[in-house]
Amino acid sequence: xxxxxxxxxxxxxxxxxxxxxxxxxxxxxxxxxxxxxxxxxxxxxxxxxxxxxxxxxxxxxxxxxxxxxxxxxxxxxxxxxxxxxxxxxxxxxxxxxxxxxxxxxxxxxxxxxxxxxxxxxxxxxxxxxxxxxxxxxxxxxxxxxxxxxxxxxxxxxxxxxxxxxxxxxxxxxxxxxxxxxxxxxxxxxxxxxxxxxxxxxxxxxxxxxxxxxxxxxxxxxxxxxxxxxxxxxxxxxxxxxxxxxxxxxxxxxxxxxxxxxxxxxxxxxxxxxxxxxxxxxxxxxxxxxxxxxxxxxxxxxxx
Amino acid sequence: xxxxxxxxxxxxxxxxxxxxxxxxxxxxxxxxxxxxxxxxxxxxxxxxxxxxxxxxxxxxxxxxxxxxxxxxxxxxxxxxxxxxxxxxxxxxxxxxxxxxxxxxxxxxxxxxxxxxxxxxxxxxxxxxxxxxxxxxxxxxxxxxxxxxxxxxxxxxxxxxxxxxxxxxxxxxxxxxxxxxxxxxxxxxxxxxxxxxxxxxxxxxxxxxxxxxxxxxxxxxxxxxxxxxxxxxxxxxxxxxxxxxxxxxxxxxxxxxxxxxxxxxxxxxxxxxxxxxxxxxxxxxxxxxxxxxxxxxxxxxxxxxxxxxxxxxxxxxxxxxxxxxxxxxxxxxxxxxxxxxxxxxxxxxxxxxxxxxxxxxxxxxxxxxxxxxxxxxxxxxxxxxxxxxxxxxxxxxxxxxxxxxxxxxxxxxxxxxxxxxxxxxxxxxxxxxxxxxxxxxxxxx
Numbered sequence: 200x201x202x203x204x205x206x207x208x209x210x211x212x213x214x215x216x217x218x219x220x221x222x223x224x225x226x227x228x229x230x231x232x233x234x235x236x237x238x239x240x241x242x243x244x245x246x247x248x249x250x251x252x253x254x255x256x257x258x259x260x261x262x263x264x265x266x267x268x269x270x271x272x273x274x275x276x277x278x279x280x281x282x283x284x285x286x287x288x289x290x291x292x293x294x295x296x297x298x299x300x301x302x303x304x305x306x307x308x309x310x311x312x313x314x315x316x317x318x319x320x321x322x323x324x325x326x327x328x329x330x331x332x333x334x335x336x337x338x339x340x341x342x343x344x345x346x347x348x349x350x351x352x353x354x355x356x357x358x359x360x361x362x363x364x365x366x367x368x369x370x371x372x373x374x375x376x377x378x379x380x381x382x383x384x385x386x387x388x389x390x391x392x393x394x395x396x397x398x399x400x401x402x403x404x405x406x407x408x409x410x411x412x413x414x415x416x417x418x419x420x421x422x423x424x425x426x427x428x429x430x431x432x433x434x435x436x437x438x439x440x441x442x443x444x445x446x447x448x449x450x451x452x453x454x455x456x457x458x459x460x461x462x463x464x465x466x467x468x469x470x471x472x473x474x475x476x477x478x479x480x481x482x483x484x485x486x487x488x489x490x491x492x493x494x495x496x497x498x499x500x501x502x
Numbered sequence: 503x504x505x506x507x508x509x510x511x512x513x514x515x516x517x518x519x520x521x522x523x524x525x526x527x528x529x530x531x532x533x534x535x536x537x538x539x540x541x542x543x544x545x546x547x548x549x550x551x552x553x554x555x556x557x558x559x560x561x562x563x564x565x566x567x568x569x570x571x572x573x574x575x576x577x578x579x580x581x582x583x584x585x586x587x588x589x590x591x592x593x594x595x596x597x598x599x600x601x602x603x604x605x606x607x608x609x610x611x612x613x614x615x616x617x618x619x620x621x622x623x624x625x626x627x628x629x630x631x632x633x634x635x636x637x638x639x640x641x642x643x644x645x646x647x648x649x650x651x652x653x654x655x656x657x658x659x660x661x662x663x664x665x666x667x668x669x670x671x672x673x674x675x676x677x678x679x680x681x682x683x684x685x686x687x688x689x690x691x692x693x694x695x696x697x698x699x700x701x702x703x704x705x706x707x708x709x710x711x712x713x714x715x716x717x718x719x720x721x722x723x724x725x726x727x728x729x730x731x732x733x734x735x736x737x738x739x740x741x742x743x744x745x746x747x748x749x750x751x752x753x754x755x756x757x758x759x760x761x762x763x764x765x766x767x768x769x770x771x772x773x774x775x776x777x778x779x780x781x782x783x784x785x786x787x788x789x790x791x792x793x794x795x796x797x798x799x800x801x802x803x804x805x806x807x808x809x810x811x812x813x814x815x816x817x818x819x820x821x822x823x824x825x826x827x828x829x830x831x832x833x834x835x836x837x838x839x840x841x842x843x844x845x846x847x848x849x850x851x852x853x854x855x856x857x858x859x860x861x862x863x864x865x866x867x868x869x870x871x872x873x874x875x876x877x878x879x880x881x882x883x884x885x886x887x888x889x890x891x892x893x894x895x896x897x898x899x900x901x902x903x904x905x906x907x908x909x910x911x912x913x914x915x916x917x918x919x920x921x922x923x924x925x926x927x928x929x930x931x932x933x934x935x936x937x938x939x940x941x942x943x944x945x946x
Contacts, residue, residue, distance in 0.1 A: 253592060253611050254906050274917075338784060339776035340791040356775030360926045363779065441582075446725025447778050448921025448932075463586035464727070464913040466611055468593055 246472035253466035265473035275474055277449050278457035285364075285453065286432035289371045293428055294421070296372065297379025302409075304380070305387045319381065321374045330441025333370055360447050367439055367451060374438070375431070379424045386420030387413070419493045426489045433482070454478055532617070533597045533840070538847035539571035544601040544837070546576055547584040550802055551647045551835055554870030561864050562855055570851045579603075588612075600843040601853070604643045606634035606833035606901065607727070608909040616642045617839040617846060622857050631834040631873040634901045643836035644857055645873035646865070650830045650895055651735055652887070653698075654789060654804060655690050655796035657821035659705065659714055663687050672712070673704050680709075690796070690823040695739050698826040699763060705795035708771035715795045718772045720788040721764055722798075724779045725920040727912035731831045732798055733919070734902060736760040739827020744903055744911065745944060752915075752937035753930075761933060764923040778924040792816055798825055801871060801894075804887040822890055824898050832899035834873050907943035914939045 250261040269275050304315060321329070337357045339345050348355055357366050394416065398408045414421070436455035439445070445452035445460070452460075454474070462471035544559070546552040559574045567573055577599070579587050588602050592615035604612055618640035624632045631645035663669045670687055677685040677700040685700055693701070702718030703709045722729045737743070742756025751757070767773050774780070774788060786803055788794040792815045810817040824830070837856065839849055855861050862872035866881045871891060878888040902908060915936055922932035 251593070253589060254614055256593070256595070256614060338787055339774045340784070340787045340793055358779035359775035360778050360921075360924055443779055444725045446917070446920045447723070447924050447926050448725065449917055450921065450926070459586075460913065460917075463583075463589050465910045466589060 243472050244476055246468055247476045248473075249469050251468040251472070253468075261469070265469040266477070268470055269473050269477065274449060274452070274457055275454075275477075278452045278454045281450070281452060282433055282435070282454045285368070285371075285435065286429060288368055289375070290425065290428050290432050292368070292372050293376045293379045294425055296376045297381075297424065298383050298421075300376065300380040301383040301387050304384055319377050322377045322381075324374075326374065326437035327441055329370075329374060330438040333438065334442055337366075358442075360450065363443060363447070363451060367442070370438055370442075371432070371435065375428060379428055382424040382427070383417065383420060386417045390416060422489060422493045426493070430482070433478075533842040533844040533846065535847045536843075536845035538851065540573070540845055540848055542572055542574045542600045542845060542849045542852055543598065544574055544576050544852075545584065545588060545599050545603045546578055547581045547603055548578045549581055550869045552576075552578050554865050554868035555646070557868035558856070558861055558864050562852060562861070566855050567852070570848070570855075572848045572851050574852050595842050597840065597842045597844045600840055600845050600849040602838045602840055604635075604836045604838040606631075606836070606904075607731075607912055609635050609642050609836065609838070610637045610904055610906045611909045612838065613637045613640075613642050613906075615841050617841045617843070618642055619644060619839060619850075619853065621850070622854055624857060626857070626859055626862075626874045626876060628834075628873050628875055628895055630832055630895065630899055630901060634832070634834055634904065635836050637904065637906075643834075643838040644853055645834035645836050646856070647835040647870050648801075648832065648873040648891065648895065649835065649871070650801050650832045650891060650899060651732060651798050651825050652801055652804065652830070652890070652894065653690055653693070653796055653823045653825055654799045654807060654820055655823060656715070656816065656819050658819045659795055660687075660690060660821075662714075663704075664689070672710065673700070676700060676704050676709060679703075690821070690826075693823070693826040695736060695759075695763060695827045699766065701796065702767050702772040703770065706770070706772040713795075716793045717774050717788070718795050719767065720780055720785050720794050720797045721767060721773045721777045721923065722780050722782070722785055723764065723768065723773075723777050723920055723923040724781045724784075725916050726781050727909070727916050729781060729920070730912045730915045731833070731902075733760065733764065733915075733923070734831050735798060735825045735829050736763055736827060738829035738831075738900055739825065744940060748944060750937045750940040750944060752933050752940055757933055758929060761919060761922050761929045765925045765929060768923065769925040778920075778926075789813075789820065790816060801887055801891050805885050808886070822887060824894060828898055829900055830894055830898045832895050832901055905944060907946055911940055911943050914943065 246258075247265055248260055248262065249258045250264070251258050300318065304311065304318075324332075336342050337344050339356055339358070345355065345357070356362065390413065394412055395408060398412045403411065434455055435453050436459065439451055439453055440456055440459070443451045445456045458471050458474045458478075461467050461474060465471075544555075546555045556576050556578075559576050563573050584603055585605075585608060588599075588604075591599060592602075592612060595615070602612070602616070604616070609616075619642065620640075622641075622644065624641065624644070627645050628648060631648055632641065635641060635643040635645060663673060664687055673687045674684040677683065680700050680703045681696055685697065687701070687704075688697055690697075690701075698719075705713050705715050705718035707713045707716050722732050734744075737757055737760040740756035740759045742754050742760060743751055745751050768775075768777070774794070777784070777788075780788070782800060782803070785797050785799050786806065789797055789799070789803075789807055790813045804820070804822055806812045807820040808817050813820075837853065839846060839853065843849055859874060859877055862874045862877045863881065865872050866877050866884060866888070871885070871888070872878065875892045875896075878892040882889045902911075905911075918936035918939055919932050921927035922929050
């Protein structure tokens, strides 16, 4: 009996040591989360329920006034509509093109390394800087691209109201397709060769193997690429703001631009925080769904 | 178990201490005045004004600053986002910066975060510049750089038109189509807004295939608050205003004419289709390329257009005239004292220095356009536009109504009207929306 008590004490002491070590080791993460995640989140959520403007810095609680004002203004709905439409188009294009490029790059060919490097360049450049570059490059009077097109008899006005939305789609696809490509390419590289060899032995052609073997196995990777790009597309700000500032009118105003203008041009921090909170609450339900898809398909693939 | 609880409490305590650190400076009603010596931090934006300010600061630090025991540090933020970053600092009641970069159009909005400047002599400034920085009877900023608009035009092309009878006949024919009356071409200093419209058509290849330029003008039609300031010249030029007796007046005939003028110019391709996203740099590029005959542009643009290095194709050919319609928006870029600064006395020493003609002479020599008529006239040899800036502000200058939401009004008007400027939305509907939104801002 004394032996058992002694043993229990030893086990308890060990457990305390482990708990102590775990607490100490996780302290930096707890602090990081507290300072950079929880505090800003809580502060933002609180601001959404306060009267907080540059002219009225009293920060008094005003219930749901900011939300009422937000939903009464048609700017928020328009921005949400544009953001969803824009994101859906660019993410779809980037997934398809990224996948196609990954399939091309998954084979050996001369100059592959150089092509690979060039392909990744756009994601190395800060989006705001890319916006400034495009602004110069596409300027009708001094830009290289319009001059080049004119030299072959094509006269286009890339910033006119009719072409500005397609232009923004093209620029986003140019910048972010390399991102989806990189993720999918990494997935393809880790694909067991035996799987493809087995499907070939079964007599499956290229497309049959692609859709019946490659795509199902790559599902977690595809979901991850889709998820990361979708989140980023919904947050789109820099390039569009630099090129159009959300116009003409509000034609190209994304939710991020709407929130930025509400906070920093209108000086209405309460309403901007309310808009940010609504966006967050709309996005949160998708997170567990996507994560579940990534995890479950990953498990299926491993089975 | 107790040890665990102690650890958890410890973690919370450290987190709380960190969070408390994050909120430093967010309370209280204002900073201290400080010792009157030490470092003063000033925010500016890049470009000619920030560069000129940096030179004035260097001169101050090397001379007067040593006597005052003050050294000024300049932080240049981005031109696009200086006010946004300052807004964030003001919202957090930060004392990180002592002197903010402000302007006539946001001083009303920023006033709750600024210290009134009561002891500084402002007699050397343009009265309109100082008035534009006065809110509820208190001066909240010192005028630094004054901005207005001119018509910048190709003198060689206008001279050719005025000396060629065949070209004049063609101009009158186009005028008949555009205005319904045969107007003869005039010197741009005599243009009204109808002359502006006919000339835009005459110098555009879409209407006149023999035009020496592809486009008559370039409209700054991007959804940007600074472009509202330029459109306001047209609104005021037609006899309009933002409001009358506190009531928004954007459904007036003048406002309809002002939007319609932009829409007509855009839809008839008398401006580049890309001008839907144009602002200051695009307008400069259009004039520098030689593809455009004239534009309403900011006063700061003139020197660069006549500089052979920066504008080899048009230097020496660009002349300056008042804005057609005889009205120009005027605003002053300015410097203001942060209410939450902890070194106000030292900052005030530097601000007093800035308000002298000596400091503003240095500012002019460094490339700025000071808001002091005496300095502009004395330094006309530096920039040929200086004398005209001085005359123009006194003769044609107007300032928009000053109310706390002035800055928001500029942005909102750009948002509501920029679609109609380029024919994308209906003029009447856009003005109805703009009027309702302006009224809401006036009522706040």
